[in-house]
Amino acid sequence: MAKYKVTMLKMGTLNGEKSNMTMGRNFGITTEIPMFSVAVEGNGHKIILDTGIKSLEWARVNLGEMYVIEQEEDETMEGALAHIGWKPEDVDIVINTHLHYDHCGSNHLFKNAKFYVQRAEWEAAFNPVENQQCFYFEELFGWSAVRYTSWKFLDGEAEILPGIKLIPFGGHSVGSQGVFIDTEDGVVCFAADTIGVLENLYENCLPNIMTNVEDGFKTFEIVRNNADFVIPGHDPVMKKYQTTDFPKVDKIR
Ligand SMILES: [Zn+2]
Known part of the structure; x- marks a missing residue:
């Protein structure tokens, strides 16, 4: 079975209410919200999981000044790729866990990649339910960013390469979908926003931004059973360019 190397890429930091990430908790606490993408290499492939925001300027204009803290030079997608010795054109696969603006903002950079997303997410992105409308920007995933023929729409679980499995979350x-990657140390799950902070999984506390509460709890079980x-x-516990010692999945609660 192919094994892959996983490297954390930081895509800048937003400013937000901690309660956005934990349902019913942490009201009134402003916190730094780092955004992470992941570089996965192995089996002859260079893969990016989520693509961060488009730019700091984009965030200022579209989100508002109060939400933006900083983006260091190596926290743009181009800067981060340069740091690990990759060029955008080297990347052959991009996996979007979902299409919220901070997970597909730099999709336009990857001209040679196939893009994997769940079809349900793609369809919802063009017509989101009311509480999700502020998270989807067609300019980031629509035709002006990515050629339609570059998209691969999935209808459920798929092993897109040996050792890289996508499971609907x-x-x-x-x-949304989670990405399960075989590594030398075991299976690593990139959970993106369904487990935005470890508190979600470890304390069985849902994120606050939700479309389905029951499915949110099921997602925690999928992670416990597969990774x-x-x-x-x-989660600020994650470090830029981290490649090992990822947080353990807590299987007992
Ligand atoms: Zn999200």
Whole structure:
């Protein structure tokens, strides 16, 4: 079985209410919300999981000044790729866990890649339910960013390469998916926003931004049953360029 190397890429930091990531908890606490993408290499492939925001300027204009903290030079997608010795054109696969603006913002950079997304997420992105409308920007995933023929739409679980499995994650958005990667140390799950912070999984506390509460709890079980390690999408415990010692999945609660 192919084994892959996993490297954390940081895509800048937003400013937000901690309660956005934990349902019913942490009200009134402002916190730094780092955004993470992941570089996966192995089996002859260079793969990017999620693509961060488009730019700091984009965030200022579209989200508002109060939400933006910083993006260091190596926290743009181009800067981060340069740091690990990759060029955007080297990447042959991009996996979007979902299409919220901080997970597909730099899709336009990857001209040679196939893009994997769940079909349910793609369809929802053009017509989101009301509480999700502020998270989807067609300019980031539509034709002006990615050629339609570059998309691969999935209808459920798929092993897109030996050792790279995508599993639908209900809860945070209509068609989120988790990425399960075989590594030398075991199976690593990139959970993005369905486990934005470890508190979600370890304390069985849902994220606050949800489309389906029941499915959110099921997603925690999918992670516990299929992975040894978990990478949350927005937890400050994760470090830029981290390649080992990912947080363990807590199977007992
Ligand atoms: Zn999201």
